[in-house]
Amino acid sequence: MDQGRATRRYYRVFAPAMIIFLAGSFGIAWLEDNSATPNWLLAGLAMIPIAALLSMFWLHWRYIRDVDEYLRQIHVKALLFSAAVALGIGTGWGYLEFYLDAPALPVFWLNPLFWTVYGIGVVAFSLRDGVSQN
Amino acid sequence: MKNRIRELRTDRGWSQAVLAERLDVSRQTVNALETGRYDPSLPLAFRIARLFGLRIEEVFDDADSR
Numbered sequence: 001m002d003q004g005r006a007t008r009r010y011y012r013v014f015a016p017a018m019i020i021f022l023a024g025s026f027g028i029a030w031l032e033d034n035s036a037t038p039n040w041l042l043a044g045l046a047m048i049p050i051a052a053l054l055s056m057f058w059l060h061w062r063y064i065r066d067v068d069e070y071l072r073q074i075h076v077k078a079l080l081f082s083a084a085v086a087l088g089i090g091t092g093w094g095y096l097e098f099y100l101d102a103p104a105l106p107v108f109w110l111n112p113l114f115w116t117v118y119g120i121g122v123v124a125f126s127l128r129d130g131v132s133q134n
Numbered sequence: 135m136k137n138r139i140r141e142l143r144t145d146r147g148w149s150q151a152v153l154a155e156r157l158d159v160s161r162q163t164v165n166a167l168e169t170g171r172y173d174p175s176l177p178l179a180f181r182i183a184r185l186f187g188l189r190i191e192e193v194f195d196d197a198d199s200r
Contacts, residue, residue, distance in 0.1 A: 003160040070163035070172050126162075129171055 006066035013059050017052045024049030053111060074129065078121030086114040136195040140168040142186045157181055 096102035166172035
């Protein structure tokens with residue numbers, strides 16, 4: 001599959017998934033602050049943004065399968081880089097919580113951190129390998 | 135690994151985009167191959183050689199890695 005078609009296929013799912021994730025996350029936070037919605041219902045509603053989040057992983061799986069071998073290795077490198085950063089921070093901070101009574105890290109932010117670092121990684125590895133972003 | 139992809143492509147008057155389309159890869163991949171930043175998989179190397187009507191060893195030179 002050519003790069004343009006793979007990218008279009010990616011964004012056709014990514015855009016609605018991101019909207020559902022953001023709307024779900026902010027919507028649940030709003031409900032918690034402004035209504036008497038029981039916690040069990042809030043937890044149930046949280047399955048909606050979680051489903052959107054998981055769809056993004058599936059989407060990336062498909063995208064990496066669709067692009068050619070050279071672009072695939074750039075994305076795989078970026079995914080490993082972002083996993084190392086997110087898990088390193090998460091686990092490292094966990095040790096600080098265990099042994100130094102550091103304040104609890106809001107682990108919700110590990111997901112945005114992961115994807116942000118992934119995006120930076122794709123750009124960095126592309127620039128390093130001389131790939132112009134089309 | 136050195137290769138003659140740029141030379142073979144320009145001999146035929148093809149742009150990187152044309153070669154990319156014929157190989158079913160991205161233009162970035164062609165650029166990375168031509169500049170030696172990326173060594174292709176064996177299936178892609180065969181596709182490249184077949185496209186130019188040559189044997190793999192006539193396109194790629196692995197002298198540096200021997």
